[in-house]
Amino acid sequence: METVRLDSHLPQVVPRLIKLDIEGAEPLAIRGMSETLRLHRPAVIVELNATTLARGGFSVREPVDRLLAAVPDYEAYVIAWRLARLDPTDSKVNALGEINLLFKVRPQ
Secondary structure, three states: OOOOOHHHHOOOOOOOEEEEOOOOOHHHHHHHOHHHHHHHOOEEEEEEOHHHHHHOOOOOOHHHHHHHHHOOOEEEEEEOOOEEEEOOOOHHHHHOOOEEEEEEEOOO
């Protein structure tokens, strides 16, 4: 299967929200859209699943770290019945299990 970088494939698109649930390849997708993230700073929902990330050769922190490297102003929230703020630099990220996180830019 051929893959393309979001940065080059959809250059005219200005996303407000991106959802990533690609079975452990989330860090690769983030790398392929880093310019889009920096320029437009959309909200991002990313699934964290330690098992599928490990199959891809990544730690559970890798998607979080790549998102924060692209947009340091992102705040992270655990998506559950309610949004709960999460410190994405906290070591607890490693113990969250399979979960969806919402990253959005801090309000000014």
